[in-house]
Amino acid sequence: MPEWPEMDTYRRLLSPLVCGHAIEAVEVNREKTINEPVGEFQAALTGRKVLFVERRGKHLLFHLDDGNRLLLHLMLGGWLYYGPRPEKEDSTYQVVLTFDDGNRLFFGGLRLGYLHRLSAKSALEKLKDLGPDPFDSRLTPEAFAKRLGARRGKLKPTLVDQKLVSGIGNCYSDEICFDAEVLPTASIPDLTEETKLRLYRSMRKVLEEATTNGGYMDRKFTEDDTYVGGHDDRVRVYDREGEPCPRCGSPIRLEIVSSRKMFFCPACQKDR
DNA sequence: AGGAGTACCCGGACGC
DNA sequence: TGCGTCCGGGTACTCC
Structure with a gap:
């Protein structure tokens, strides 16, 4: 988690x-x-x-x-x-x-x-098979787009693959797709170059924002801690089935893809 | 290659 | 309240 x-x-x-x-x-x-x-x-x-x-x-x-x-x-x-x-x-x-x-x-x-x-x-x-850190300075937008473009599967399973980039899991993969306005089920070969660059920007933006807020852990780290977990109620789509999309108001949908939960807005996330 | 299936594990949620 | 059942999730592995 x-x-x-x-x-x-x-x-x-x-x-x-x-x-x-x-x-x-x-x-x-x-x-x-x-x-x-x-x-x-x-x-x-x-x-x-x-x-x-x-x-x-x-x-x-x-x-x-x-x-x-x-x-x-x-x-x-x-x-x-x-x-x-x-x-x-x-x-x-x-x-x-x-x-x-x-x-x-x-x-x-x-x-x-x-x-x-x-x-x-x-x-x-x-740890030798771990992909680059999302914030590695060598992982430029172009390098990320190229790395992603070398894959042929669906977007979400690829984003959570630790060999592509290390550190993204089930929640933030959905958040990144939402921010980039792409469906998690989008087929990578169908993505435009512009979308791949948008995914890169969304990856950094989503992870950075969540980290600034203290992540979504629901447990305190120390006795007087009020910081850790601050991002929990700022998550946009994950675990929000049926709630209105923060961008367009359509109900957030939950689907199971290869036995993992996938939350997305069917109206404003596109397949390329 | 990628995708599907499965095992691992047990706290906590749920049902009665 | 109490007991039983079942689920979830990342990773590593297999197989197709």
């Missing part, structure tokens, strides 16, 4: 809180979340300092002072919470890291999500 804006919001908020701090304790309540026996994981992480936090697509990479990395993917339903105490005492968290300043980083809702301890090399190997 968390996509580019949500993960980048976490990265931005987390960096000043954990960078330069050492991990003092490691709690693992779900062994499947990690990639080695709990004891080894705890022993390897205890005393390690976080140098910086990097986002790659929908992943977060915690760079540790021994050269290794913690690779996080929240998949569906995962979230982060940071503070001296858990959000609710009876909440269950799959992993909890305690830092040397008494604060803790809680990893919650990790069902399919994971937190893996990897060497720098194997972390790179794991």
Whole structure:
């Protein structure tokens, strides 16, 4: 669920809180979340300092002072919470890291999500197929149009393909198509050059706006947090079946395409 | 190539 | 309130 804006919001908020701090304790309540026996994981992480936090697509990479990395993917339903105490005492968290300043980083809702301890090399190997970041300066409008134009499928499945561009998921692919006034089911070979450039502008605009608003996560990040999730009620079409299109007033339609939800305005989004 | 199907997982939503 | 059932979502894999 968390996509580019949500993960980048976490990265931005987390960096000043954990960078330069050492991990003092490691709690693992779900062994499947990690990639080695709990004891080894705890022993390897205890005393390690976080140098910086990097986002790659929908992943977060915690760079540790021994050269290794913690690779996080929240998949569906995962979230982060940071503070001296858990959000609710009876909440269950799959992993909890305690830092040397008494604060803790809680990893919650990790069902399919994971937190893996990897060497720098194997972390790179794991992420090698990720496409460019949407805001990579080398990804010019022309480069994006060319990359997209090399595909032959439908627009939405291609936008959520992490090999095209990394970080776009089910929600923002619909938001981008809506902003660009193209149907998510449009066939890429039928798109005009102008539409591909419009998709590029919409991609950057939609992701940037959502990130500025704090993404759509529905959980607080810290106890007094009122920022994270601020974009949730600004989403234009996703999860708004039947509501009037913000552009033309027609009811937003929901269709299932290859078992994923797709929200769009049938009136003002076109097929090329 | 791309698209369809499927497994993974379990909190939370829903039904009674 | 309580118990059972089912769903969703990103990714990785298979197969056509």
